[in-house]
Amino acid sequence: MSSHLSSFQIVLTRAEKQQSNASRLFKEAGITILDLPALEINSPNNWNPMDKALESLNSFDWLLLSSTNGVEALEKRLTTVGYGLNTLPPNLKIASIGYKTSLALEKLGYMSDYIPPDFVADSLVTYFPASNIDIKILAIRVQNGGRTFLAEAFREVGVKFIEVAGYQSNCPKTFPKKTFEAFITQEVSAVTFTSSKIVQHTCRLLEKLFGTSWREQLKSTAIISIGPQTTITCHKWLGRVDAEANPHNLEGLVTASLEVLNQKSTKFI
Missing domain, CATH: 3.40.50.10090 (Rossmann fold)
Structure with missing residues (x-):
């Protein structure tokens, strides 16, 4: 010390x-x-878009999580559609941005399939381990604000990139x-x-x-x-x-x- x-x-x-x-x-x-x-950190104004996306998880190739808040929101809402992190569709892979995000997943008993080397969003696109751009990604993100970089970058190369709000972040009083x-x-x-x-x-x-x-x-x-x-x-x-x-x-x-x-x-x- x-x-x-x-x-x-x-x-x-x-x-x-x-x-x-x-x-x-x-x-x-x-x-x-x-x-x-x-x-x-609060719940989004409307859970319907996320719940509908989770109900069709079989149609996605990747699930993208960029924060521990996203992990917590995912675990919370999966129970409403009959899934749990340990019972996800076998074809679905998970990409986590950042050590804390991957650790939060691990504590829930699930391992990330991919973590970008620099722990930042930009490197996720650069090193993403999918050789075929004909894939579909579901991203859990914050409702208000946040960067649009990932959505723009993936869509530019033809990836079907779907974003749903899992939480919102507000300023304390x-x-x-x-x-x-x-x-x-x-x-x-x-x-x-x-x-x-x-x-x-x-x-x-x-x-x-x-x-x-x-x-x-x-x-x-x-x-x-x-x-x-x-x-x-x-x-x-x-x-x-x-x-x-x-x-x-x-x-x-x-x-x-x-x-x-x-x-x-x-x-x-």
Whole structure:
């Protein structure tokens, strides 16, 4: 444990109910964390499109999951059409984007047939293991927002790409008091971001609390991103990124955070 880092505080932005593993990793590294739930996960407005797609799973070649939320939504709705993850059609293969997504599947007793090497959506298209473009893919995605890159890329080469909403993500209405006070007193050393949507919601929460001058609360705070798309969003909303995780997972985020805090630490020696 790096005891000299304990005086620095990092804000972990996250989705509701999804901080336990991240919190553990940061604490094990000796980093003092502040909590900031910036994403509420709710059911989509209408389950019918997803239920109808699941009823015709035999017609699909691949099932694409890009988040743990998608995995949870899938498991929840499969029971309504008489399936379970362990009783899927034998011809159906599963592609998972990201280590957390594949791990969520594994915990439910099912293995991914394909995981892109870079854990990001762009590499899924590049390395997708289907030699025949005459295939049909079902993707479980967020209802509101999200990238359209995958749908456009697959459809461009003739793949039948069907997307259905499995969940929606909303901005919370509350802000933890301890985290708010740390921003007020300029005691936040860094903020970590794990998705583009979380970046957007965090910025909206800060603007709600601090008004048009909300960026002033971050002037001495490092911005740390988990991956390329999150980095792009950070540049768009915050104007900068001070570090990006490599690899693009929680372990890489911890490593990037340690590097940033060590740089800050040397300035005071």
